[in-house]
Amino acid sequence: MDTQVADTLLGSLIDGRYRIRGRVARGGMATVYTATDERLERTVAVKLIHSTQSQPGRAGLAGFVDRFTDEAKTIARLTHPNVVAVYDQGTHAGMPYLVMEYVRGRTLREVLTERRRLNPDEALAITEQMLAALAAAHRAGLVHRDVKPENVLVAEAPSGGPANLVDSVVKVTDFGLARAVEASTDHDSGNQLMATVAYVAPELVSNGRADARTDVYSTGIVLFEMLTGRVPYDGDRPIDIAWQHVDRDVPAPSTLVPGLPKVLDDLVARATRRDPAGRPADAGTLLAEVQVAREGLGNPNTQTAMLSAVADGPALAQPTMVVATVRPAERPTWARLPEGGGATRGRRRAVPDGDESLGSRLAGLRTRLLGESSGRLAVAAVVVVLGLVAALGGWWFGVGRYTDAPQLVSMTKAQAEAQAAQGGFTLRYADPRHDEQIPRDGVLTQQPAATDRILKGGTITLTLSLGPAKFPMPDVVGKEFDLAEADLVSAQLEVVKGTARYDDGLPEGVVVATKPEAGKEVKPGDEITVILSKGRAPVTVPNLVGKNLNEARNQIAQLGLVLVEPTYKQSDKPRDEVIGQSPADGSGVEKGAQIRLEVSEGPPLVTVPRVIDLPCQQAKQVLESQGFPVAVQFNPEAVARFQNPNENAQVPPGTQVTIGCF
Template sequence: MTTAPPDPMIGRLIDGRYQVRSRIARGGMATVYLATDLRLERRVAIKIMHGHLADDNTFKTRFVQEARSAARLAHPNVVNVFDQGQDADMAYLVMEYLPGITLRDLLKDYKKLTPEQTVDIMDAVLAGLAAAHKAGIVHRDLKPENVLLADDGRIKLGDFGLARAASANTATGQALLGTIAYLSPELVTRGVADARSDLYAIGIMMYEMLTGEQPYVGEAPMQIAYQHANDTVPTPSSKNPAVPVELDELVLWATARDPEERPADARAMLDRLREIEPEIRGVQPAATQATAVLAEPSTATAETRVLGPSALAAAAPTVAATALAEPAAADADAGEDTAALTTGAERRKRRGYWIFALVLLLTGLAAGTGWYFGAGPGALTTVPATSGLSPDAAQQVLEEAGFQVDPEERHDVDVPKGQVSGTDPGSGDLAQRGSVVKLFVSLGPKIIDVPDVIGSPEADARAALAGAGLTVADGAQAQFSDDAEPGEVLALVDADGAPVAEQFPEGSPITLVVSAGSVPDVVGLPQADAEAALGEVDLVLAVVGEEFDNSGEVPAGSVLSAETTTDPVRPGDTINVVISKGQDLVAVPNVVGMKMSDAIPALEAAGFTVAHSFPAPFLPFVTVTSQDPAGDAQALRNSEVKLVGTLTL
């Protein structure tokens, strides 16, 4: 049996900061890995674009759009995005790591969910989506794979790779990039998407959660798309009679073919879900008729069984009889012991008072101590995670956990300005309930004055920039220059290639543009030597033509002229050259003894010009007596031949 080759990304250090540990998942655009942020010493999920898409500007733009879309959201039900950048030719996105499963994994294991479970999950999904819609973002790719169920119970919405601003309703040819099973009719027919298109996908997801299957299936994607455009989604209760009518109505509202008949946005649908939630939970038996947990009587090791209302009805007589029999037996035993108890009561009464008082005192002390350390001010509780939230939301989370909040500001290279960057004590640490927790609000990266390093050697420039607190990218861009010595810094650029201004944010990488010296002058060199000279500095020679050199300065086979194809010129660029064919020499016809009128056309036909001293009418009567150059000699094409003749009348 063959084994898959090891993933080359495992163990790699990305951008000098993120150590890749293992692979989590692989999708159509990118692969997600578990990594360690060495700077902040925390686990993160890093999403790396597939190498074959790195040169595709459309995919790269969509990849960067995911970071920008998700970074605009600060909500407990949306996966936090910490960083985005590019390492060499590899675009990456750093996100919050949530150990757990996806909604798709849950559906694979359980096929379908109960109405209560569906309501719980959809409440969180709609809350996160409502925040996106409020920020003007349409997700465009909602499906169970993008709903994350963390091990600690948190539910978050992720993967904004197809997200767009809500005003960008014209989708052109990219409209069908979402999963076909969840595409709205308007996306299929017109390529248009808005917030209501997301709600259509939510309705399809609810149908699948309640029934265990998607409403539309087909052998080809176009068959499914046709059903989305022309059919009406059936009620979930038609497949699963246990689904309440309120959820039927919610699914039909979300999946209406006409977008105008759907909820306006996720907030409207979330409000409706919360209105009907008490009715949905009320469908189950009340507390007095609650589901009972009974042990299997046949064996002591039998598994506990959960019995519904029908089983309870059958078990009711036995349970009732047992409940009545136990008090009756107790009363009989009590009657027999009454006399003995009365005899000893008086004897125990006197000493019982002080024992009772002591017990009360000890009980009070134990209860007070237990309350103080278990639920009171002395209790230890976990500091909740607040990074990426707004200050108001984070303060509410901390106060609900029992802490006092002391807001402070600090610069942070990863968290956008205005969002919470962390706490002290940190999230996950234990602290006494009622104690003060410092809440750090990000001021964004610190803006640093960039030292003037233009013209400095590369090593000196790196030291000066690092000393100022700036981040310098590994490696440098080489660029040919006639005005700078090799190794001198020509310019500073940011991650997008734009020139760095006099001030630059902390933590953002600066790339040095360093001189590679002058482009070698290869004019006059034989072609092979010219190609070798350019190859030594990683330039490519391309022959674009051949020409004669009648000056005689460049022999045949050597470079007659060279021209750059880019500005500026960098290693790997192409230099176009024209190769000399030498001088254009042809044999001079011998016209001595010919009539001048015949000699002139003969020389012109051979490619020469003619000089003589006779008027045109006399040419038929002039005999050529000499010529220069002489006949059969080699001369440059288009050069002049002088003729001398004798007039014979």
């Protein structure tokens, strides 16, 4: 059990469903926790894949999450008693996770650490169940790529007793995980080898290719270790160990543990041949060989010879090497040999005595049919009819019921449905995905492919396009260029530098703007122009508001700035007084920068009322009530005979009006 130290996930709820209860183990690629599925009220194992954060930038690669999701779906379709079931998948805090069956038991690595090596019957029993799991995967087109004791779980034996490994249930885990991580590292780490070097097949080292025979090789190495207590090669560096698989043959287990039967040496040699063509084609083929070997080892004479041969050899952790007799009828249904296989293979079955009378009767019938002409004609007719039926049946089942799949790729969804309906086909839709070339709802792929054979009226699976992958432009304003560039590159955007400009609020080298702006829709591969700050400009704009236009013009010229033609606006300020400016005072600008001023054109004009022929005192009151200062000439007690400005004249507010009274 891994020590739980300051693990922030303990007690947390993932995806609103899985309550983390404890940490089971932590490895190079993932950490395994026990959790409670609060929806179904069962204990599960949660594997959190953290290797995507071990190398900068990998977590941002959409390819890894997509490949991991695809692998999880494939693994979930594997239904087999020796495969750890996958229930769910998702992401938590940017890290993908799998929800799996919780197996109560130990890894084969822990068993070997405790026992060092196993009896042949135990080793073969575990190998059988490993191969049964791998055979199911190979039939589904899935290659494990990382078979090793750490990925083999030995559950508690149904018959009880921790040492009874023959009856233990073995489950294989981590199908496809190495492949998903390897696919995400190809771009960054130069095809780094995602396999454990002690068990890696030669072809994975030399050319990076893997198929079902790769898993066969790794299983052979695991069998070697169970029989001998060690792996065949060691070295100071992992690469040295890996290349020994390419350059050397795996030694026979009996060279390390004298007395092991030759059939075990042959099994290991067959499974670990350096040339993949020399190995069993897949795990199912090797499983049949292991079962035959195990049944042969159950022979009492073989057991006696083994006990005698190992009497002076190294002691096992358990005191016996007796191989349990295994009869085909006692195997679970998933591990039984076909009828006539195993120990009975190659031997003709004796005919029971009771069948001889039936044979005599059949011989008599043959004589009667072929001895008469009518009988011979009847037999010939039957043969002809049966031949025609066989020919027609063979044509129908082999050719007649098939047709060619139509070409649907690049069509729109509606066009594909119409074309399929015309041919009588049924359509299914796989998960859609983004594509830069095919527009949304266009057909990306079809299965079976165009012109491939398909049953008339069969089902065609289509994958539709989501169109180009678009997302909001990241906001990098205010970040230094290196950080902004890293964010944009991780989003698969192309970065170019634009012309830098002065900015009063941001220091030199910091992003002041981007084209397109933050929040605009972009897609992978788009070119983003980044504009950096040159810092504060060298000239500070003075405060010109409240100054006369001529005074402001002189001050602007002295600073080496350029005054744009002023804009006049109505204002209660005196005419030619500056009432606004751009840029604002205190702003930094370069020499030669343009300054724009708003200038008052004075208050709105008012109309002078008529006061002629009014008594002088009344005329004065009328003018003053409308805001005009009044100057009276001659006799204040007389009648107003003239006024200046004249009646209805348009004058600025506060203009003095002179009246003459006599």
